[in-house]
Each structure stands twice: as structure tokens, then as C-alpha cells.
Amino acid sequence: AGIVGMGGAAFPSSVKLHPPGGLTVSTVLINGCECEPYLTCDHRLMVEHAGDLMVGIRHAMRATGAKRAIIGVEDNKPEAADVLRRALPPAGHIFVEKVPTKYPQGSEKMLITALFGVEIPSGKLPLALGMVVHNVGTLAALGRLLPSGQGLVERVVTVAGPGVKRPGNYRVPIGTPLSFVLAQAGAQAAGTGLARQVILGGPMMGQSVASLDVPVTKGVSGVLVFRGEDMAANEGRKTYPCIKCGECVESCPMGLNPSTLGMLAARREYDLMGEKYHLGDCFECGSCTWICPSNIPLVQQFRIAKQILREKAVA
Template sequence: MSVKTFDRGIHPAYHKKLTSGRNIERAALPKTVIIPLQQHAGAPCEPLVKKGDVVQEGQKIADVKAFVSAPIHASISGKVKDIEISNHPGGGRALAIIIDGDGTSRDWKADARPVDINSISADAIRDAVRDAGIVGMGGAAFPTSVKLSPPKGRTIDTVVLNGCECEPFLTADDRIMVEEADHVLLGLRALMKAVAAPAGIIGIEENKPEAIGALRKAIGSASDIKLVILETKYPQGAEKMLIAAAMGRKVPTGKLPLDVGVVVNNVGTAVAIYEAVVLKKPLIERVVTISGNGVNQPKNLRVRVGTPFEDVLSQCGGLKASEGDMEVLNGGPMMGIAQSNLAVPVIKGTSGITVLTAKRLKRVDYDPCIKCASCVDACPMGLMPYRLGDYGKAYRTDDLKSWDALSCIECGCCSYVCPAKRPLVHWIRVGKLKMREEAVRAAARAAKA
């Protein structure tokens, strides 16, 4: 079986076997959910409810008129306990709607009717996706309705579904493809219809044989959808890497996939689109992998948005208390964000909760750069991470711009291979944050002028 890939990248230890053979289980209905109003790229939502309001599962509770945004829905039925600033798993704090549940749950399949995707207009699909609050579920959380609305005159010839799931430990997408292959295909067809793309591709790494078999069976004799087997390599699932590997197309610096005629979505997003179109169900739950050597019973759980991490972990036997210091990540070890407490909620972009014990924690101290260029060899974007790290650490934003820091996808390859253990990706993130802050201030000054 021939496999394709991209230039550079790394081969970390993947640890997929902890959960790759475990079926998706439904997590217990949470008693209380904390639903942040910023769960997506773009403008945060504004609450449509107030303290004391009774809400129903699936009810829209927050929205905003901005184009780049996505509405938010109640993931459980109950009463709004409060609307307050709360800890966010992406770091920092954000306004959140807190709901105390009434213990009831809606059966979305009970009211479902057979739907022929071909009979639905592209506008109706885009509206359904927007109304359901669907975002990219691979972690980036970019509003999907925006991806499905390319500028006039821009032709999309291919929709690519990302089934790579290259982040170590995570297997949520793998299990979705195994257990819901037909729904993945229906979601892909809805995406193709929405952007008038004549072709669809599902890119999947070779380390997922069961999912490959399930998808091949679901595709059957269809000639407009192709399954592309890719080398198991990190970060194979990054948009530009995936397009290069699966299609041989290069997305130019500063451009988007749509500039080369492609729209990329995650397989979990495709299933959410199927549910929005067929079941009329908004994005109120998602599959989350709970894994790592610090959790007693690694699992793949279908979790309601807003469920606190501590509630999810308790359904996996809790943490291995005897192991000492631990790090709990929102996501995986390469791109995940460490949490300061376990009261943070699962959000739309939470693909995994990874718990690492002291045995796997990164060392805090680091040595000077030895100019070995290991980071340059590994960088999938062809950048100079050692320079970008130094500039980010020193807040030298002009130099960051000159060396194309905004092209960095923050995959963490540079930090992973650095023999001096320099936190390069952290410094680059800090530098990019400073660049964005300067841009906001400049825009504010221009508006006043």
C-alpha cells in the first residue's frame, strides 16, 4: 500500500493503543455545565438568556451578528444559574453561561426524518451549519459556515476531510471513522454540495487500519470520493501539510486553502454537519479522548459541551494519585494547553484531555542554542524556529514580521526536537500575541485619526 506525505515533520511516540480499540461511550449527563461564550475563532457571542431563565437542550443561548462567529446552544435542559467570568480551557478567562440541569435528555433521533442531501440547496446547508453553531472540531474551532462561504468568483473543486489525527494519544476521530463511517460520508457530501465541489477526499494515516476498512466500505463504488492513505507523521493533519500530501498542491504563504480550490474540514465536523442537516441537532456534544499515563481508565467519551474536566476524569477512574506531579492538557502533548485546575469545561474544540505524570513532563530548565538547526530540519513550514524563538522572547515584533512568524502553525515540532530543550513554540506564541496586540492598537489609532 503506497502512502503519501509532506516534507519534514517528526515521528513522536504516538501512544494510540491506549484508546484506539475502545468504543465511544456516552458520558453521564452533567448536573451543571459551564458554557463559555468564546468557543471559536472570531467574535465572541453575547448571551440571549439571563440568570434564572429556564432553557431547553439545544436552545440557542448566545449569538452575535459578526460574520466570523458561531452561535452557542444549551447542552442540557435546566435553569441558568449565572452568567459570569470563568476559567477557559484555552487559557485565561471568559464570560460563560452556567446551567444547572434538570436531569432530562432529548432524543434527537426520535424526530429525525430521512433526508436526501441532493435535494437540499447549498444555501440551506450553509444556514443549517451556521444555526447549529458548528466549528472545526480538530482543535482550531474556526466557524464552518465561513469556510462554506468562499468569495464570489472563487471556485472550490475539492473538499478534503482530515482523518489524520496525528496528535499523540488522541483517537476520537479514529473511533468516529470506525463507528460512524456512513455519517462521515453523508457529512462530506453535504460539504461538497455547499461549495459545489465535484470531488471529495478523505486523508487518513496508515496507522488506522480499522477506520480505513470502514471508510472503504462506506465509499463503496462512488467515483467522486477518494480515500488517500498517508504516512503516519506529525503534523500530517495540519491543513497545508494535508493538502500537500493528499493533493500535491502548495498553499502559498499568507494564503488559505480556498486559494488553491480546496476546503478542509475534520471528520468530526462532518458528522456534526450530518446531525445538523438530518437530525436538526446543534453542536452540543462531541467525542473526547481521555488518555495518558496519569489517568486510570483511558476512554473515548461522548461529552456534553460545558462538562467540567473533573467530571469527565471521574468517569475514567480518576487520576493516578500515587504518581505524584501531573499535567492535565486540553488536547494532546504537542499542541495542548496545560490547565491550572480541573473546573474548566469541555468546549467545542476539546478533542482530548491528556494526563501526563512526572515521568513524561517536560523539563523546565533549558540550555543555550547550539545552532544545530534541528528545529529548521523539522519545521514543516520551512521557517527558522531558533530565530523566531529568540525574537518572540525579546518581543522583537518587527523581526518576527521579517522572518514570517505568522506562518508558524505552532505545531511544536521545533520544541520537540531541540536538544537544548528550549521552549521555542512558547516564545513564538508570545511574540505573535504581541504582534496581534500591536495590530489592534494600530487599528484603534487609525480609527480615531
């Protein structure tokens, strides 16, 4: 059916539904945490399509052999939690648990720590602890599409931001150009060609686009439009040398040292970043960049380093 992770990574769901031999899955964890500002598509899916989600969860449990499923929902979404609890099957194998509203709670490793008090070891996946994690949108799509045999040809996308006249959650066919989506939502940037005002994803982890001809893909959860004055405030910021304040280290949810990683990135010591300083554990939440008083674009440096390491790995 072409179903992938719809939380942003777009990882093929079939891999998680069929774990490698010798590995046992005890728990299917459903990620209902939507911690980025503006994004509400997962929230509305939980409220309006809880039935599809329950069907998808049962399919995932059957495929993996898991004995239980837990839906993690942030405590600022009581409506979603109540709707999900009313939709739970009587068998008692699916549970709804609230977690604190905290960025970046939507990361699967952060969610596991919040629910179970354990940490996934560096370089490991949740499967190492007998868990697989799916986004609510992924399993809602599975529950809706699998019985009919249809493929994933559309998804719910949040279209919002100061530059949008009709913000909301839109069901958008995969491949639709951004220009068309923005026009339907009354976005001010739709007719201006100012693609730099448009961000795919959330304001923390999303990325600006080069053109409004870019299509909506399966991993696009949001399209945000900002006004020219909103963007100008950031474009004029000057970058200063690192002052070793340690704020980035304190803010990193993975316990990394962004300051050291940034220094190594400036020296282009990419191999050392990956081998000794666990660059692969960074999921690019943007906390370090946001809090840095020197305005160092740390997460952008890390993305470049990861891309270079990936290219070296396949060379």
C-alpha cells in the same frame, strides 16, 4: 447549528461552507489524519460513524459546489480506511486516500502536500488552490445534526494518559467541567487538584490547564492526564543558549527558521517576526521545541509573540 472545526482550531464551519464570491471550490478535503500520540477520537468516528461522515461530506460538497471529495487517512489506520471505502456512495465523487504516518500530517497544509505534491503559498489558505479542508469530526457532526436541526452540544473526546484508569473515547456535553470528565474516566488527578498534570489536546500541541473547573469546549479533542513523576522529569530541565545546530530548522514542516524567530522573540522584535520571518505560518506543532538540545521553549515564545501581535492589530 454552531458547528465549528473540531480538529482543535474551532474555526466556524459556515465560513468554509460559504466561500467568498469569485472563489471556486473544486475539492472538499477531509482530514482523517490523527498524528498526535494518545488521540483516537477521529479514528473511532471514522470506524463507528462512517455513515454520518458521508452525509456530512455530501452536504459540504453541495454547499461549496465542489465536484469531488477526498478523505485523507494515515496508513496506520487500515481499519478506518476499509470501513470508509465500504461506506462510499456509488456516485464515485468521494475517494479515500492513504498518506504516510508522519507527524504533523494532521496539519491541513501538510496533508495537501502529501496528497497532491503542492505547497500552499505563505500567508495563503487552501482556498487559493480551490480546496477547503474539514476535520472528520466536523463533517460527521454536520451529517448527524443537520437533518434533525439540532445544535452542536456534545463531542467525542479522548481521555487518556498514564494517570487514567479507564482510558477511552467519551461523548461529552459541551461545557462539562474537566473534573467531572476525569472522575468518570478514573483519572488519578481528578481528586488532587493538580491541574498542571492535565493537558487539553495532544502531548505535542496541547496546553496544560490552570484549573480542573475549565469546561470542555468544541475544540477539545483530548484530555490527557500525566502522573506527577511524568511532569517532574520536564520541570527540572535547564535552558541553555542556542548553539546554532540547525536541528529546529530541519524539523520545521513549514520551512521556517525557529532559531532566528526565537532570537527575535527574546529581543521582543515581534513585528519583524511577523513581517519578515513568516511567524503566521507557524501552526505550533512543537517539533522545534521537542528537538532543541538547549531545551529552549520555542513554541511557547511563538505563542506569546502571536498573542502580542493580535493585541496590537486590534488596538
